Structures are given as C-alpha cells and as structure tokens.
Amino acid sequence: MAVKVIIPTPLRAYAGKQESVEVQAATVGEALAALTGKFAELKKHLYSDDGRLRSFVNVYVNDEDIRYLQKDQTAVREGDTISIVPSIAGGARD
Amino acid sequence: MATKTGIPAGPAMTKPGVTLSKEEVMRYSRHLIMPEVGMEGQLKIKQAKVLCIGTGGLGAPLGLYLAAAGVGRIGLVDFDVVDTTNLQRQVLFGTSDVGRPKTEAAAERLRNLNPDIRIDTFETQLTSANALELFKDYDIIVDGTDNFPTRYLVNDACVITGKPNVYGSIFRFEGQITVFGYPGGPCYRCLYPEPPPPGLVPSCAEGGVLGVLPGIVGTIQAAETLKLIIGKGEPLIGRLLLFDALAMKFRELKLRKNPECPVCGEHPTLTKLIDYAEFCGVRGEEGPTTVTNVPEITPKELKTRLDRGDDIYILDVREPHEYQICNINGHLIPLGELSKRVHELDSSREIVAHCKSGKRSAEAVEFLRGAGFRKISSLKGGILGWSDEVDPTVPKY
Numbered sequence: 274m275a276v277k278v279i280i281p282t283p284l285r286a287y288a289g290k291q292e293s294v295e296v297q298a299a300t301v302g303e304a305l306a307a308l309t310g311k312f313a314e315l316k317k318h319l320y321s322d323d324g325r326l327r328s329f330v331n332v333y334v335n336d337e338d339i340r341y342l343q344k345d346q347t348a349v350r351e352g353d354t355i356s357i358v359p360s361i362a363g364g365a366r367d
Numbered sequence: 368m369a370t371k372t373g374i375p376a377g378p379a380m381t382k383p384g385v386t387l388s389k390e391e392v393m394r395y396s397r398h399l400i401m402p403e404v405g406m407e408g409q410l411k412i413k414q415a416k417v418l419c420i421g422t423g424g425l426g427a428p429l430g431l432y433l434a435a436a437g438v439g440r441i442g443l444v445d446f447d448v449v450d451t452t453n454l455q456r457q458v459l460f461g462t463s464d465v466g467r468p469k470t471e472a473a474a475e476r477l478r479n480l481n482p483d484i485r486i487d488t489f490e491t492q493l494t495s496a497n498a499l500e501l502f503k504d505y506d507i508i509v510d511g512t513d514n515f516p517t518r519y520l521v522n523d524a525c526v527i528t529g530k531p532n533v534y535g536s537i538f539r540f541e542g543q544i545t546v547f548g549y550p551g552g553p554c555y556r557c558l559y560p561e562p563p564p565p566g567l568v569p570s571c572a573e574g575g576v577l578g579v580l581p582g583i584v585g586t587i588q589a590a591e592t593l594k595l596i597i598g599k600g601e602p603l604i605g606r607l608l609l610f611d612a613l614a615m616k617f618r619e620l621k622l623r624k625n626p627e628c629p630v631c632g633e634h635p636t637l638t639k640l641i642d643y644a645e646f647c648g649v650r651g652e653e654g655p656t657t658v659t660n661v662p663e664i665t666p667k668e669l670k671t672r673l674d675r676g677d678d679i680y681i682l683d684v685r686e687p688h689e690y691q692i693c694n695i696n697g698h699l700i701p702l703g704e705l706s707k708r709v710h711e712l713d714s715s716r717e718i719v720a721h722c723k724s725g726k727r728s729a730e731a732v733e734f735l736r737g738a739g740f741r742k743i744s745s746l747k748g749g750i751l752g753w754s755d756e757v758d759p760t761v762p763k764y
Contacts, residue, residue, distance in 0.1 A: 282541040282611075286703055292614070314703075328561040336620050358609070358620065360559040361538040362515045363424075363576060 274299055278308050278355045287314040301334060302345030304355055319357070329360045385410055391483060395437055408597035409437065415596040418442040418505040420493055420521055422473045424581030425511030425535050425588060427459035432589035434477040434484060438596070441477065442487040442505055445469040452764075456578035493517055495640035498524040507595055508548075509533040509588055515562040516643035522547060522555035523640055526630045531604075533591050535584040540577045540612040542584035545603045545622060546591055548631070552604040557625035557632075565648040580612050658729035661736070662744040664719055666756040669746060682712065682720040684731040685750075689723065693761045695753060702727045705734060714740045721746035721753070723764075 277295050280288045288294060289312060296311075298304035309316040321327050332339045333356040339347045349355065387395065387409060398404040404412075415438050419426045422445040433441055449457070449464045449472055464472040470488035477486050489501060493512075498520055502508055508530050510521045518536070525532035525548035532548040534555065547554045587608070594600045607620045629637045664672075673679060683690060683697030690699050700708050702722070712718065718735070720728040720743065728745040735743050746752065754761040 282539050327563070329559050329563040331558065333620050336618075338621065338623060340625075341623050356609075356618070356620065358543075358607070360515070360563065361536045361541070361543060362518055362562075363513050363537045 274349055274351045274353075276304055276349045276351075276353045276355055278304055279357065281357055281359055281361075283359055283361060284315060284318055284357065287318055288312045298349060300345065301332060301339050301347045301349060301355060304349060305332070305345065318359075331358045332356070333358060382414060385414060387413070388483075391437070394481075394483075398436070403599050404597055408599065411596050411598070412437050412593065413439045415507070416440040416442070416505040417507045417509060417592055417596075418444065418502060419509045419511060420444050420517065421511035421513065422457075422459065422469045423447070423453065423511065423513065424456045424537065424576065425585035426473070426509075427457045428582050428585035429509055429511060429589045429592070430459060430473055430477055431480065432586060433592060434481045434486075436589075436593055437481065438484060438592075440485045440487065440505075442489065442501070443470045443473050444489040444491065444493050444501065445473075446490060446492045456576065456581050458582065493520060495520060495643065498640060499528060502528045502530055505530065507531050507533060507592055509535075509592055511535060511585060511588070514647075516647045518555060519562065519646060520640065520643045523630050523637065526554050527639070531595055533588045533595070535581075535588040537576055537580050537584050539575055540580055542580055542587075542610040542612075544584055544587045544591070544608045544610070545606060546595070549595075549602070549604045551624070553622045553624040554628060554631045556630050557628045558607070558622055560625075560629070562647045577612055580610075583610065583612065658726070658733050661729045661732040663725075663729075663747040664744045665747045666753045669719055669753075670757045678716060680713070680716045680718045682718050682728075682731070683722070684720055684727050685722050689764070692764050693750060693754075695721070695750060695758075695761070697721060702731055705731055709735070709738055712740070714738075714742075717742040719744055719746055722749045724749040724751050 274297065275295055276298055277293050279293045280291060285291065294308055296304050296307035298307055305319065309319065319327060319330055326332065334342065334347055334349060334353055392399065395409050398409050399406055417433055417438050419429055419441065422430060422443050430441065447469050449460045449467050449469055451465055453460060454462065459473045459476050468490050470490045474486045474488045491497065502524055508521060508525050510518060510532055512518055521532055529550060530548065531546055534547050535542060535544045591603050594602050605622045607622050609618045626633050629635060681695060681697035683694060683699045684702040684705065686701050687699065700711065720731045722728040725745060725748050728749060732743050732745045750761060751763055754763050
C-alpha cells in the first residue's frame, strides 16, 4: 500500500529536505521502518535506544494518534497519510 | 469539554452592575452589533482576566488583539528586553524601544491602544515559585513562550489551578495551536509526556522563524481566547491545529486526554510544580557549548597565528544560508553533512572549526576527533566571537 508520510519541519534536514515521502507499507511500523531505511539519520530522532518511539514525537494516521489505535501495528490503507508531529517550543524569542 | 454543538461556558461570568460607558459602546460597536458577541459577550470580555506568558512573537499580536477587543485585565510576564532582532516579528515594539524591558514597552503600547483596560506587568521569569501565585488572579493563561521548561511549567500550573492554557508554538514556518488544560480536555503532557532530550532537536542550525508566522499563530491564540471568554463557537479543545505557512495549509489532528497522564490523568502522580530546568535537561536556545572538553582556540589566538602565517585550515560547519550572511573564508561543510564529507578534510593539517557561537563546532570537533583527527580545535564563541574580538565588520546575526 502506498502511504504518504509527512515530515515535520524540524526533521526535514534528516529526510533529504523533503516535506513528505511516499512508502509502501501495511502498518505504521512498516511505514516508519521503510522511512528510516531510506533515511538512516532519521532513526535516532524517532526512536530511543531501546527501539521505542520517542515521547516527544507523536505519529498520526490521518487525524488519529496511533497511541489510541494499535500503535505501530496500526494498519494503513492505500492513500492514508501518516504525520510525524514532534513537540516544538518556539515562540517569544529565538 | 466541547461537543459538536456544545460550548464550554466562558470563564468570565457577567456580574450584575457591570456596564459599558458611552465611549465603550462606540469603541466596541463592531462587536456589539454582532449577535455572537453582543452586549453580553462584550461585558464578559470586559470582565475577563488573561495572563500572557511571553510578550515576544506570539505575545505581540495576542496582546494587541486582546487589548483592542477590550479584555478588562491583561497580565504580561516577560523578563527580557527588546532587542533589534525582535523587530522582524514582534510588532508590539518599535525601533525606539530597543533596550527597554518588553513588559514596559508592551504595556505602554497597549495602554495607548486601549486606555480603558488594566495592564499588569511582571518583569520576571515565570518559575515554579511564582507561577501558581501569578495564575491565581486570571481566568485564562496564554502560552507564548519559547522553551520547553516554561511550556511544561505553564501546563502543569494550568492543570493544578484548573485554568485553560491557550497554546501556540512555532518553528521556522510551521505552527501548532490548541487549548490545553480545559477541565475534561487534554493537557500538554497528554500529547507530549516528555520534552526532547538536550541536543536531539536541531536548534541553532535549524533555527529562525518567518516573521509573519508568530503573527498568524498568536492571532489564532487571541481568537481562541476570545471564544473561551464569550463561550461561543467550537474551541480548539481536543484538537491540534497545525499550520504550514510555506504550503499555506492548515491540518487538524485529534488530541485525546491520556487517562495515564501524570498531571491530568485518573491517578495523577504530579500534583505540585517541579524543577522544570532539570526535567528538561536544560536546553532550549543556543547557549554555551554543550559538548565540553574539546580543544578550543580563542578568536584572538587564531588571528595572531593566521597573521604570522601558520598553516591553519578553517572549517565552517554552519549552513550555506548562514555563510551568505557572513564568513571568514572557511571551507563550508554543514555539521549535518560532516560524516559524509569527512574525506574532503586533510587530517595531517591543523584545522580550526567554527560555527555561529561554538556549539556546533564543538560537536564537529568531537566527531572529527573520533574519526582520527588530532590537530583540530573549535573557535571559541564562533563567528560571533570573531566579530566581537577580531573583526567588528563581520555582521552578527
């Protein structure tokens, strides 16, 4: 299944500066594995050393948080959009 | 909690006896003739008390619109002074305000905009020691800060005091907006239980912000604040609005209350404020070198050695767009590309790496030492230090 993964601005530097990447996958886990397979540097920004998704990074399938679906086992369908949403802190100053 | 048609009651209840003067009726006439606000809504706005954390990029449009709308009492918390680099986006301030405390300059501007409202200024840093006391007098807290420790502090203090937190944050050309901490709704920790560990999120190399972005995000925060006050419309509770100014696209994601949230969950384990600098591992802005124990050379030493003809290879590890702003004729390899382009460097030559202020070059030196480079050091204070100590014609950014 072809799914689109939207790369957030802070992580684009580690994903060939692309806004989104299309990958073939049946689950969210497979999609992220395909993504980090293409862009190895992205891996340490998405996963901690014990292989768990980092707690300041959330992953959505369409508009749903995968933590409330089946996490990385969440099935994806053709045309679904996966969003990686990291916390950003900017505001007042730089 | 909002439902499709339900609206949370505005935190400000209209007290009997509060009225608008003839001048106020004139000033707010475009609100008054609109049924969604009307006299009832305007009186709620007049009695509302909103605390703005940060009077920078987000706080500027927020403060202006809340003051213009007639929010009766606006608190401003900021410990900073106006800096020239703020003027690109912090539209509350003018060139003549450079060097003034932000709260003072902001209050003056807002009082000029609307003399009928009360502006409280707190020229202080929000801390675990003062947050609960500061929040006590306000109905709604608006988070326009720029760092993770303060964001977690604002969140926790809002949950503890039961006040909604109108949240906005920005990065380059992307923004996130939502309302946290509304009774029954999710909080910041439901979304992000923990902050990024220090050094993992790109900071200085990836920094910068499109000047108009905080204008858009702060204005959305102002709209959400006013909606909460008048109790109309569908607030951004349980919804995270993502905005991309380059693509000019808004997207919306569902936010759920995490039953296991340590602050607002069913069995909270965090019931009082903590040390947020420690919790976040003290990170945020580009500060002093975080990679320590790498060899350093001061700008003056480097200049002396270059002048006497020593063979020193200057390696600039900043980004190409930074090189365009100013450079000292270094060989440009951005830090992120160093591992792939290390073959461009000759380990037999003496190398001095530099960046903007010394953080990235320290990382570069650490990496290159690991790759077998021995005659390598980091320029202390970066090109900013060079500008300060050696060549003031090099512009600082």
